[in-house]
Amino acid sequence: MVSPSQKPPVCNNMAAPGRHVGHYIQRNSRFLIHNFEQLWGHRSFGWTPALRQQVAEANEESTGTIVIPRKKTWSKEAVLEALASTVSRDPTAYSYQFQDDPYLSPRTSSEFKLYSLSQESGRSAAKFFVNSNSKFFTKDFAEPHIPCLMPETVSLLLEEQSEEALKERINLRKVTAAVDMYDQLLQAGTAVSMETTHELLDLICLYCDRDPVQEGEPQPEDMEESGEEVKKRKGRFRRASDFLRFTWRENNNAERIFNLLPERDTRCYSALIRGMVKHGAYAKAFSMYTDMLNNRMTADVHIFNALMSAAPDVRDKYNERWDLIAELLNQMSQQKVQPNLLTFNSVLKALRRCGSLAKTQALHTLNEMKAVGIAPSLASFDHILAVFSKAGGFVSSPASSGQGNTDILQEVMSELAGTSFTCQDPNDVLFFSSAMRICLDNKDLELGYKVHSLVEQGENWRLLGDPYQQSIYYGRFFNLLCMMEHIDVVLKWYRRLIPSLYYPNPQGLRDLLQALDTDSRLDLLPTIWKDIRTLGHDNKSDLVEELLTLMARDRHGPEVQEAFAVCALDVKSVFDGDRGRHSLEWSTSALSHITSLLLRANKSQQAWEMLQLFKTKNRVPEEGLLEDFLSMYHSAGSSQRAVELVQLSASFCLSATPRLAKRTLAEFNLTEEQRAVLSELESTEEPSD
């Protein structure tokens, strides 16, 4: 490294003085340093390429042949997905679906619901119109042909008795028509193929021998269509109850056709058992299963999944329930049926209703999943969380159970951190809100942040579920923040979440007000009031009262008081204005809070008007308030007003009137006339007391 060629001449020259050597050494060392620096630089910058080269060389040496890389196939959305990944959420904007019409920007949760549902129902109405009047929509404009823009056939075309006609009815999900056709075919002596029979049984069992509620708009559900989707989402809860109403009837068409079948295979049993479990005939499902076993048939995984979820309903005791599940699982392995995710999820779901047994068994089930090589979905973890939060309550004190609860959530979160999910189980969407509930119950902010970062991972936000679930989740998260976090951070989240993701309810806003109070940032109240108005919560009397109380409680600097007074006038206008909906009722405290706020900002005229309001609304002002008035008039030197005030007080029949009159007499410069009035008030009121 050190160039030796430089040295010898120097050192050979013995006559050179020593300092020269020192000098040279110095120079050399400098040179050395430079060398080293360069080397180091090379090291650090050149490291990776060098490594790669090495690897490449190694590859070439080892294989010696050229390996052509496999062709990478891209999906047709690849470009769009790449572009979409560059767009992040704008917390100041409304949701994308409302962006084409600013007039329809929803400001409250009810508006959000109304607009989104009307948007979707408009779409499905158009779809319905096109489908039911397909003869008017025959022109195909699109080149190449776009099938989903063309009307679908929704009416029956085949009228004759044939298996084709039966298939058509099945595909269009006309349950009763299909059953009729099947009966006609049987009577005519035509044999129906096994496959069609399976489909028919599936159809009848799925819809419980009823035509599905489709508002005259039947369409195959595999054609995913957003309009239909949201409309169904709206009616989801109603629909669930619909299914409960359609209880499995004894000897319905499914059972009748099943009994008429010359030979029954597993698939037939599967349809029947699944239908029975789906529609609440649990005991019947189990007897059907025994029947099947007696006929020496093996069940399929769907049968077991259905029976597993029905197990808690056919047994009363916790240990009996678990024994039944364990027996089913053993039968599964005996019949060489491989479990799937849904199997274990239904086991875990059933364990939620198994009391104290559940804790250990849930963990064993989870380990079984791992052993079999099935990755648990969010629903599995949701069930486990539920098991641990419930079972703990029975055994020990709530505090310690909460502890165990966060522990298990802690572990689940460390297991899940950084993964992004797709929906595999309809119950997946319940995980986040229940996890956040645990965080909220235990006031564990850190864990809450962990849960939220998981939500923000990848496409996980889609698993927050429908808008209702989503608002529950964000409500809990925001509540936790208000409770535990510093107000600046709370406001940061407030601006990020509201209103683009979350429309807080009055309780959420009250939490925010309390957080402001705790960290004494009451000066922000006017801005929060504006948000309250925008969110449409200005008609919630307790929220408004709370806001006014907080504003009126302490005295602040003049600017803050000025802002408060403006805000108070705004609140007053809300009370006054009648906007066609339930308006607020003036309460004494609201009136006096607004009045005192106005007084503090020296808005005497408006305050005086407020005082008149007391009278019109039949409310009685407090004495302290009148005292405040008097002091203000004293400092302003308006004696006339003071006299009027005392007169007003007298008209309210306040006991404090004589005292006020006395004070006015003592402190103000009054005319004779005023004096007379006041002294009269002072004297007359006293005996009446």
Next chain:
Amino acid sequence: MYRLLFRTVYTARNSSVSVYESCVLPAKCNKATAPVSRVANGGGIKALSTSSVRFCEKKNDDTPSNQDQKTNADKEADPTETPTLVTQKAEDASNVINMVEQREEEPVLLKTDDGSTTQQQVDVKIEQVVATPQQGKTDAAKSGKESLLDLLGAMKVEVTNKRKLKNLKVKPSYESTPKSKPAAMESTISMFQKATVEASSQSETLDPELVAAASAAASTLPDRSQAESELLRQLRQHEGVTEAQKKGDMNNLGVIIADMKVGKNPNRQNARPANQIRFDEDGRGYTHDRGITAELDSVRRRKNLFSGKRLNVFSPTTDEDGVESAVARPTLWDMDYANQLSLSTNQTPRNGLEEMIQWTKEGKMWQYPINNEAGLEEETSVPFHEHILLGKHLEEGFPRQGPVRHFMELVVAGMSRNPYLTVQQKQDHISWFRDYFHQKEEVLKEADVYLN
């Protein structure tokens, strides 16, 4: 003399430290040379080194000096490594200081009898440093006296480190020349060694930088080895205390309490009474163990969700069954399930691009091209040579030569470059000509251009 020259070359290639090392050695070897070397010191390094080597040459036989140089060569690594960490200016100074340090070392070794104090050394050092500019070391002068003083401390760290090595390595060479070594000096050296060994053993748990700093600080005190060891001991104690305080949580307290219990009841230290207060591992507080909760506690305390027992019902199998079921046609139930899944998740698009993705999936929108074959769906199965090599279609139905053949070759050449026609269209085009020329065969024959 050649040898001498060679040797000087050798020494000059080493850093000043090693240069000086050779200077010290003669001083040790022969007390009589000390004044000379001191004089040489005053004179300048060059003279010094030459004189030292000469002394080596003269007074001793070849072996010690050779060995000495070997050690020098060994230590060549030292000065070359350290400079990278120091700035350029500090490097300038370090050279000077290294020299100074050597000089300072000399008195120590020479004045072992009177046990010279370090304070004196420092004085000497400064004097010498001040003296050096006067002696014409102009490049050293640019770092002033102040900065030199500051740097001295820092440099000494290096030097002491080096010295440790040096002492260990040089010693054999000393022993090889026992006759020239005074007893007093030997004791000093051994003391040094002891100190460094002690320091190194003590410094096992300490940060090497700390150790170096401690030894640097110690070297400014009268009894440096003792001071150093004391400093290091103190440091270690501190570290121990901080370590203990860092861990000072409930856990630690639990250990203490456990110790107390051991003192009380030594024969039962392993068996834990069932009702004893136990501290949580995570230090959140203590929990009372009660019989019934013990099992649940153990569940709760499980560090990993997946570390426990399993049901032992299923055995992990190959994927054959799963594949089989996946192949089957989706039933109505599957469709219903898929629909449920899509209903339960939030499918609304967040931006225009996501909406376009949705449209693409629904087939409403033209796909964005993902390669340069977009829109060639019907031609994807056709290999390219079908497009390019159209000559085979001229094999039959056309004359072998002549104007018609020539014309058709031109047609084929043109079509082979046309990307806008499908293969079928190209073939149709050729067959149209085939028919046409067949129809006109008579005419062409008459004109004598249809040659077959």
